[in-house]
């Protein structure tokens with residue numbers, strides 16, 4: 001939890017400072033207070049729709065509890081942020097969904113540069129630490145260097161990597177990786193995929209084909225389709241989420257580089273507008289810098 005908090009320091013410093021200033025400036029909770037708060041939240045990339053919803057909720061709560069003093073607002077804002085994050089889901093599925101027995105297949109999708117390969121390495125490490133036998137599939141045959149980069153991670157975390165040459169058919173790589181994982185009796189296969197969004201239609205067709213192979217070869221798979229998004233790209237991350245979720249069933253989001261932005265509010269926007277759980281967050285470049293996302297810890301961490 002401490003790691004989670006320190007990884008969020010940029011967002012926290014910026015957000016907490018502004019909020020403290022706000023409370024100091026407006027002692028009473030009035031229309032000006034809300035206007036300023038709205039501005040702060042939008043600047044933190046919480047997203048316009050989510051901010052509007054939050055402000056409405058806050059106004060109702062202020063009325064209901066007859067709150068006058070702005071110093072009481074931090075607690076109310078935290079409560080409401082957590083409530084909005086979870087929405088109607090009483091039980092959020094934060095951890096990975098894996099097969100009860102046999103091979104689990106996890107498909108990792110996302111645009112180049114968001115941290116897909118790094119996330120695969122971090123996830124592999126995490127699964128290995130849980131005693132699982134992990135195989136990596138080098139399904140990004142398009143980007144130069146992608147296969148080598150995955151191999152480096154494979155060596156680092158001691159997981160075998162199944163690859164073909166650059167430019168080959170990703171579906172064939174995934175097929176081979178599944179056979180290899182099965183014959184090894186592996187527990188989890190993590191599949192890298194290409195992320196060239198310049199040719200959206202081709203990419204989506206390619207992902208669909210890869211998915212069909214996985215579905216055909218492993219009943220119940222893919223057990224997760226994780227979309228990797230870069231928190232530092234703000235509203236761009238949200239539009240990538242929309243693009244991918246239109247053509248693939250994204251089951252969870254990994255939000256990387258949260259350590260590199262003061263605009264961590266994007267977590268709220270993604271969860272609220274996409275209705276897809278943020279399963280993990282990346283808080284640095286090291287193999288251990290991947291944390292399960294916990295909205296409660298996140299929100300309260302911002303005010304800590």
Ligand code: GDP
Nearest residue numbers: 112113114115116117118256257282283284285
């Ligand atoms: P890919 O093209 O999506 O596979 O992206 P990479 O995995 O190669 O990552 C791109 C860059 O982002 C690399 O320099 C990574 O070290 C860096 N990176 C990935 N995740 C994180 C993170 O959570 N925090 C920080 N600060 N950097 C990250």
